[in-house]
Amino acid sequence: MMTNLFSSFDPSTMMNLALNWTSILLGLLVLPSMFWIIPSRINFIWIKMCTTLSNEFKIILKIKSMKKSSLIFVSLFSLILFNNFLSLFPYIFSSTSHLILTLTLSIPLWLSFMIFGWINNTKHMFAHLVPQGTPPVLMPFMVCIETISNIIRPGTLAIRLTANMIAGHLLLTLMGSTGNKISLFMINILIMAQLLLLLLESAVAIIQSYVFSILTTLYSSEVY
Template identity: 65%
Template sequence: MMTNLFSTFDPSTNIFNLSLNWTSTFIGLMFIPSMYWLMSSRINIMWNKMNLTLHNEFLMLLGPKSFNGSTFIFISIFIMMVFNNFIGLFPYIFTSTSHLTLTFSIALPLWMSFMLFGWINHTNHMFTHLVPQGTPPALMSFMVMIETMSNIIRPGTLAVRLTANMMAGHLMLTLLGNTGPSMSTNLISILIISQMLLLTLESAVAMIQAYVFSTLSTLYSSEVY
């Protein structure tokens, strides 16, 4: 039972002797609107408006000392996460964001690049982050250890937060779906309504988790200036 339940999160399953699960990561590229039309369509207008809103939001988080164009990497991460989270809600499509292989592969290089840039270019500023303002002298050494550990686990918390939230909703949908054949006819309508409400909730979670991942990455980046 448990093997079948978690098999939807196994990227090693093969279809026609080909491992096609990871192709769901790139399906979102087909939905990106073309930018080469002579006149902007409604999709392009909505796309540009969303990018501008995200740009202003991330620029405010990064602060005035950020480099020009640094917000675009976080916008790209947000769009990638949203596409993969939503695509995973469709039947028989592997949700790549529910696997630590993808989320940790994105979180770790981001965190590592922030740390290398900060310690190489703003060493004194990075040392001041280890001791919060107003810390008593007797607790300074203790606070340095706490801040260091909290900084080291950041890529892990980024990856696990997204993976756990995406996996939890899918497990609930799978559990409710598996109980359908054994339920009476009178309860089937209640099950369908519950599935629809849970699917609506998962759609909101898909967008919220993508926003949380990109926002936290932006905040971690802003601390190295």
């Protein structure tokens, strides 16, 4: 049962080749049309959303010279959001449900922030280990706690996104697998529940991509 339940998250296909990861490239077939076709209402909504996110990220990035990097976090949001929505379609591999992808996004970003901070703002990074107003007796413990919390940041970013995407997909799979064992009346109720759950998963796809990008922006703002 467990093998069948998690088979939708199996990255391997025939001949032991992980061809399912090519689903990440499906965006190349959709996004370029925005630059060649007359903008529609969907394009205007997308541009408005990206502009709003960029302005919000600029508020978090305090230094004026760093505000241009807000486009990086908007791109990160777009990448995660697109893959989250792709995973809601049947027969499309859910790439954001795997730690391979989420850790690939979080670890390099976190490492770049840490390297930049410790090289350019060493004093600030040391001062950040001890919160303001900490009693001298508790300072060694606070340094240990802050160090551990800083080290586990990329893991928490990756696991949060992966766990939320897996939970919804597993619930959809479990509910869908009972369709051939229930009555016609219960099937109608099951379809309504599946539609409501799919709507919830669409909201989760947006929220989790926003949470990932906003937390990454907050982590970057702490290194200067």
